[in-house]
Amino acid sequence: MKDSFDPVIDKVDLMLAELCGMRSLGPHFKIVHRFREPGCLCAPGEEVFMIALVHHAREFPLRLSLAQRILFDYLAHSRFSHSAGQIEIGIRASTFYQKHGANVTRPDMNRTISRSGIKTYVRRIRQALAMAFHESGIHADPSKVLVAEPTVSNQVGYALRATCDWIHLDCVLE
């Protein structure tokens, strides 16, 4: 039997599903790559243009610099944690990051991520996450989203506990 509470109950169910997803998988992000050559996905030459938290069908862009966007994108591609050294090697070995933004032939679209700088980038990404969480009304701890997992030595592994979608914008050549 339908009653006036049905829309409320439906919404409660939706929010419990949201809560459950957030607790088990983390928040959801949209990563926008632009300057794609038509038909390619995550191919060298694209730019990591924008990263946004998605909540209630709204986007809350993370205020990140180019190097921080590259690091976020790199971590979003893996469900395993990476040490600072592994991140440096991984980014250096990837043609996607080496040719970052090359489809528009601008030399300043690339960044070298050094092992020593990763700790700082992680801290700043967490600051940007905190701002987006506050703006969106999500009560989440940035250090539980971009986690630093200890190892048996003094090394730390970084991992992103979140779900991500990649959106591609085509390269428009004039």
Add this chain to the structure above:
Amino acid sequence: MYTVMLIDNDEMHAEALAARLRARGLNVVRHRKADHALSVLIHKRTHCDLALINVSDLSQPWLRIVRKLQDACFSSSHCCPLVLSLSTVKREPQFELQIERLGARFVYER
């Protein structure tokens, strides 16, 4: 079991809704006034997963109340409810938009 904090000054409405929520296996904690709910959240460090607020009373500054509730949750850091505001009266789209911009959801009971 999920805990729902229900803030509703309409006794009959609150009772009926709480019964529906309990029938779905949810633990419901009722408050008549938002101020009381806020003080419980802050001082007694109670946990809740969802906060349902009846915003039907047009005389109340609901946007400010929702903002205060969220700020209290952010600063207390032990409780992080998602907020659903519900209304038995039709509200203008601008109100819904403002509520959703606060990160809360809105539902109209037909």
